[in-house]
Amino acid sequence: MIIILLAGMIVCAVACIVLGNLVKAGVAMAATSAILSIVMFILKAPLAAAFELSVCAGLIPVIFMSTISMINVKSKEEIEEMKKERKKRFFLFPVFLIILGAVVLAVMWPHIVDFSSSYIIPAFTRNVRDILWNSRQIDLLGQIIIILAGVFGVIIFFKESVEE
Amino acid sequence: MSLLFVIFIISVVLIFAIGIYSLLVTHNLMRILISIEILTKGVTLLLIVAGYISKNMAMAQAYVITVIIIEVVLMAVATGLVLGLFRANGTLDTRKMNR
Numbered sequence: 001m002i003i004i005l006l007a008g009m010i011v012c013a014v015a016c017i018v019l020g021n022l023v024k025a026g027v028a029m030a031a032t033s034a035i036l037s038i039v040m041f042i043l044k045a046p047l048a049a050a051f052e053l054s055v056c057a058g059l060i061p062v063i064f065m066s067t068i069s070m071i072n073v074k075s076k077e078e079i080e081e082m083k084k085e086r087k088k089r090f091f092l093f094p095v096f097l098i099i100l101g102a103v104v105l106a107v108m109w110p111h112i113v114d115f116s117s118s119y120i121i122p123a124f125t126r127n128v129r130d131i132l133w134n135s136r137q138i139d140l141l142g143q144i145i146i147i148l149a150g151v152f153g154v155i156i157f158f159k160e161s162v163e164e
Numbered sequence: 165m166s167l168l169f170v171i172f173i174i175s176v177v178l179i180f181a182i183g184i185y186s187l188l189v190t191h192n193l194m195r196i197l198i199s200i201e202i203l204t205k206g207v208t209l210l211l212i213v214a215g216y217i218s219k220n221m222a223m224a225q226a227y228v229i230t231v232i233i234i235e236v237v238l239m240a241v242a243t244g245l246v247l248g249l250f251r252a253n254g255t256l257d258t259r260k261m262n263r
Contacts, residue, residue, distance in 0.1 A: 006175040013179050013202050017186035022194055029201055043216045048228040055232050060239050067243040071250055089189045100181040128225045143233045150237030157244035
């Protein structure tokens with residue numbers, strides 16, 4: 001089951017970059033997030049899965065679609081030209097995938113074996129809320145600051161566009 | 165080391181490679197954002213797998229929630245930037261923005 005889900009996730013990720021239409025690419029990205037959230041549920045991470053499903057498979061594609069809808073549509077000739085160019089770009093994709101995958105695995109493999117054999121900690125009884133509120137308050141503070149920074153950033157962009 | 169763990173690690177590496185290749189070959193700003201999103205998916209999956217293997221899922225979930233929040237703020241600001249650049253230049257192609 002989980003192997004099928006991982007294969008589906010990889011197929012959706014490839015579709016994200018190969019599909020010419022940006023809307024279709026956005027939908028493929030949402031599908032990748034949805035499959036990742038199912039994998040998280042299976043690996044017993046329900047809270048993170050709920051976040052992933054609602055934010056990454058829901059909110060981010062909406063932001064993408066709204067941005068794409070504000071961008072002008074290209075002419076048919078331009079689209080045909082882009083399609084030809086895209087085919088050339090992905091010619092080396094399988095070769096790159098195999099070479100980079102082999103290099104990364106060769107470099108990481110000893111560390112992965114170490115991690116899987118020696119870093120196993122006895123079952124934890126603490127839950128996510130306990131960790132977030134008691135052990136990692138600095139993370140929460142950082143998250144609040146990042147959200148505020150994002151809100152101010154978006155406000156500034158919209159302010160500039162209104163002035164134009 | 166279980167076979168499932170190996171499959172997870174290979175999947176993470178593949179997803180990461182897909183994101184990096186897309187970042188290298190694309191010139192469209194929206195596609196660059198999609199590539200960053202794919203890279204983040206790889207990181208999220210790796211964090212969850214690491215938590216599952218080390219039996220410390222609560223900590224992994226806390227990290228994943230932090231990553232997701234950073235990701236959504238990054239996307240909101242980056243799409244605003246892309247929109248502003250499109251209005252200023254009339255294109256999303258990075259090769260035509262050198263003026």
